[in-house]
Amino acid sequence: AQSVTQLGSHVSVSEGALVLLRCNYSSSVPPYLFWYVQYPNQGLQLLLKYTSAATLVKGINGFEAEFKKSETSFHLTKPSAHMSDAAEYFCAVMGGKLIFGQGTELSVKP
Amino acid sequence: SAVISQKPSRDICQRGTSLTIQCQVDSQVTMMFWYRQQPGQSLTLIATANQGSEATYESGFVIDKFPISRPNLTFSTLTVSNLSPEDSSIYLCSVEEDGTAGANVLTFGAGSRLTVL
Numbered sequence: 218a219q220s221v222t223q224l225g226s227h228v229s230v231s232e233g234a235l236v237l238l239r240c241n242y243s244s245s246v247p248p249y250l251f252w253y254v255q256y257p258n259q260g261l262q263l264l265l266k267y268t269s270a271a272t273l274v275k276g277i278n279g280f281e282a283e284f285k286k287s288e289t290s291f292h293l294t295k296p297s298a299h300m301s302d303a304a305e306y307f308c309a310v311m312g313g314k315l316i317f318g319q320g321t322e323l324s325v326k327p
Numbered sequence: 328s329a330v331i332s333q334k335p336s337r338d339i340c341q342r343g344t345s346l347t348i349q350c351q352v353d354s355q356v357t358m359m360f361w362y363r364q365q366p367g368q369s370l371t372l373i374a375t376a377n378q379g380s381e382a383t384y385e386s387g388f389v390i391d392k393f394p395i396s397r398p399n400l401t402f403s404t405l406t407v408s409n410l411s412p413e414d415s416s417i418y419l420c421s422v423e424e425d426g427t428a429g430a431n432v433l434t435f436g437a438g439s440r441l442t443v444l
Contacts, residue, residue, distance in 0.1 A: 251432070253435075258440075259437055259438075260331075260419055260435040260436050260437040260438050261370075261419070261421075261435040262435075263432055263433075263434070266432060307369065307370070311431070314360075314372055314375070314385075315360075315372070315433050317369045317370045317371075318369060319368075319369045320368075320369050
């Protein structure tokens with residue numbers, strides 16, 4: 218069965234600092250992986266997806282994620298955090314259905 | 328991408344009653360999904376709704392509690408029956424859209440926030 222694990226339910230960074238949100242996956246087949254963002258009182262918005270075309274995937278709002286098969290990881294990064302990045306971030310794997318991780322709440326301090 | 332409208336956006340209901348949530352999509356889609364997001368939790372798939380067939384429910388969810396209709400390719404409803412405080416959650420509708428390289432993408436509505444007193 219496929220699954221994802223997000224390390225850290227809450228991450229806090231200063232504005233302008235690097236954002237690193239961790240996601241590890243478990244899959245017996247090459248996975249399709251996704252990162253979604255949920256702003257307060259809103260639905261989910263797709264940030265980026267991995268489809269095996271390229272290991273480094275660029276998404277919206279300056280986010281990117283790197284697929285590392287050897288580490289079974291798909292961590293999300295952004296070089297410089299902005300206050301507007303404060304939200305809940307979900308990693309997900311497609312395994313017949315979309316399976317979500319537990320989510321990581323990102324706080325950005327001024 | 329598809330635009331999804333959910334109604335109501337939020338509601339407060341008394342225990343023992345039912346709430347029906349509507350999901351309208353601006354384009355025809357084959358696959359529609361209903362998710363539940365309990366307070367502080369991740370998303371859990373309730374069921375998959377395909378037009379012209381009965382919904383397929385995930386383990387732990389039953390049709391009597393969560394009846395779903397899918398009358399056409401742009402609309403679906405989810406009813407949460409016999410409400411209890413444990414049903415207080417955000418319910419999200421999503422649709423599957425064709426993506427590049429075979430990776431279909433789910434697009435989500437804004438959600439319906441239910442509070443049961």
